[in-house]
Amino acid sequence: MSGSLWLKPPTTTPALPAVPRPRTPEPGPGAGAGTGPATGIADDPLDELAVRLDAFVAAAVHPDEIAALLESDGMTDDHIRLTYGRNDSFALAEDLYARVRRRHPDPPRKAAGAPGWAEGLGGCLLRGLVFALPGLAYVLAGPLLAGAHGRYGLPAGTVPLLAGAVTGWVWNQALSHRAYTWLGLGDRPAAARALLTGAPAGALAGTAVALAAARDGELPAAVFAAGQSLYLAAATVLLVLGRERALLVALLPLLGALPALRWDLPDPLRAALPAVSLAAACLIAARALRPGTARGAAGRGGPPLAASVPYGLFGLGSGVLVLHAGLGDSLATGTGAVIALTLSMGPAEWLLHRFRGGSLARLRTLTTARAFRRAVTGTLVLCLGGYLTALLALTLAATLLWPGTPWPDPDRLLALLLIGAVLWLGLLLQAFGAVLGAAAVCLLAAAAQTLEPAAGPLAAGGAAAVLAVLSHVLLVRPTAHRP
Template sequence: MSGSLWLKPPREGGTLPAIPRPRREETPRTREAGRAPDPGLAPDPLDELAERLDGFVAAAVHPDEVAALLESDGMTDDHIRLTYGRADSFALAEDLYARVERRHPAPQAPPAGPRLGGLADCLLRGLVFALPGLAYVLAAPLLAGEHGRFGLPGGTVPLLAGAVTGWVWNQALSHRAYTWLGLGDRPAAARALLIGAPPGALAGTGVALAVAAPGETPAAVFAAGQALYLAAATALLVLGRERALLGALVPLAGAVPAFRWDLPDPLRAGLLLASLAATTALAALALRPGLRRAAAGRGGPPRAASLPYGLFGLGSGLLVLHAGVGSTPVGGAGAVVALTLSMGPAEWLLHRFRGESLTRLRILTTAREFRRAATGTLVLCLGSYLTVLTALALAVTLLWPGAPRPALPHLLALLLVGTALWLGLLLQAFGAVLGAATVCLLAAAAQTALPAAGPAATGGAAAVLAVLTCVLLVRPTAHR
């Protein structure tokens, strides 16, 4: 899985519009009444403010939207009391909301073209997330160690340590690059990836080598290639080169016969190296615009802003790894495969929730109606994702060689992990990444300290994230 697995570009239009302050001699109301303003009376400042904000207030579905605009323009409570005679921004917003008639714009027509285009792109991303798992199938005979640690097969510890390091680094790097893309500066995004990807690959390699025990050198070498792949795949995914990455992963299809027949070791190594070399070369070509001197960018996002996204990558990655430690396909490697494949539909459902919420924001006239509609959409999207995840888990179990029927407790545990991941992704997409990262990290820490508490910790995380989602994302102001 790539470091950019669960990160999408920041939503545009997240900033509030500035309050225009035109100078005028007469108001539209006096003009419509056919009379000139009375020079002997001072104009009501609240009328002036209502006319300046007429378009924004008319489209608002709650006074809090107006209050947020006033505060973003720098209006303090002291200024509001002296100028408008109201106690604070909320009282002023309520008066403005009452004075202006609601005029919600009609919903935009859906774009021309096939409606499933976005779904196809998301399914493609889910496929390129899952295909690297075939590399472990090819490399399994090459990595087999004599002695394992912590009840895991030999070589597992350096592989997991290198993977988690790559997820954390590349998740934070992806956020920084996506921020540049959101600013419309693609060369600066390429430069950020060009500068940040090599240290991430070195960090993953260094951690894997540091934790490798005697006899786990082959696993550490594979972890170094894994770190290089994660860095290159992150660059391709952030820059929208999913199809190129899919082509680079074609050699890994040679792992399919390995499920039944024993392949020669040189062939296994050759397929792995061919895919890694192709991915690295394609990433180098995609990052060439970052070499230009003008690609440095100006006034870029602060690096500290990307830290919560790296922490979310750490927490969610650990939850997936814990889901992969089990004795049955649904509770072991099959869970990781199902979760990885489900990330494509998960992204599409995230976009669906966002689009449906914006549509409701345009056509509904009260905050109560919007809350009900947003809650219904949230339940529908989460239910759809869990249905897809269940179907994928059952399909993996049926296709897994010699796999028994999935046990209900393992399936329920997998669905709890999926719920926590999807809700965490949703909160991240709306900027509430710190809360999602904190909840996932606490759940992962609880599972690490007490493995028997895994389902309880994951269920608690899912419940807390559900509450946070309902509190934050059913408000109209969260979608402006």
């Protein structure tokens, strides 16, 4: 898998409405200190508050939404007790919820030129394709990296390649979070500046780790890992900035690997095709980063660096799980599994968008918390089932089309589907801001599978169950879906 696996944030994020405040009337001439209204608050302040918040309260499907609005406006429990006679924001929210009849605004009409669901699917499938195409570089370079001996029962050169790849996944997931945060703030030059400084640093880190992991006879693999790290940095830049089509153009020379699946190619051609793709990706990424060189880009205080660490840890856990899917009992079978997982990231991203869109639609149309919970649970099951169906279909297609790939046995196929469930649920939690839980579960599953490979299906199954429970607990709350 290459580049960023992030779910793109929405282009606009409307803030919660401010609680309107009643104006205090100006004292008239001659008004004394103890005469006339001093606050402008009606005889029943709760009725007045219900009128002022009518539109928001009517659209709420749970009192917690109203409580979140009150707290975001700075209403303390002391203020609520003194002004409204309720113990806290939750009690006040429950009374407001009971007083206002449920009404929901009509869904906004689709803007002219806005992409439909089919067009959104096409874009996500394009991202899945650019995740998978770099794998053809390994087909081309495989004979050039072959050595006499390997470690841990793996082919020669595998260890430095994996070390560089995992380093790139960790670094670029954290970098993607930081850049996407800048984009969410509407500061594209600052995002470009973050990528301009972070992407080369990630390429250097991946190269250094690969060189440190190389042993005698693995120098060609370490050099290839350096190119791999450079490509991961360039791909992250282009994917975060929405330049998927440009990245696809850069990867087109790798299609020259298709004849290599059947026939032997000259070594100079095997080396030239990945080099051309790498050079093209780097040049296109450098061009896309030119706004980051402008004076003042990222000049103001940005998101804290520590906020990006959990996303890097999630990249580490998910990356190790994918490696275990590809390095099982049979390397040939693992190749088909990794191809299916990388291609499935396109449908995965589309289904994540569909889940978010469907949940927001339910907020506009449902009038009770119970109906919302039931609808969101059904949507979650449907989207997860859709992703696993797509992953199964891609696995079977890769088995049929990839030369030398044996038919996966049921246990291995089950393990692959469980890993897929962990990845999709982890990305879902990450998209809703619950990245710490997703990262912790993925890291524990990856560590268990590393320490005891035979426990792989059990570890992945346990992780999938925990993430499913976390997702359900978080996402059946209406407040989790409010922008």
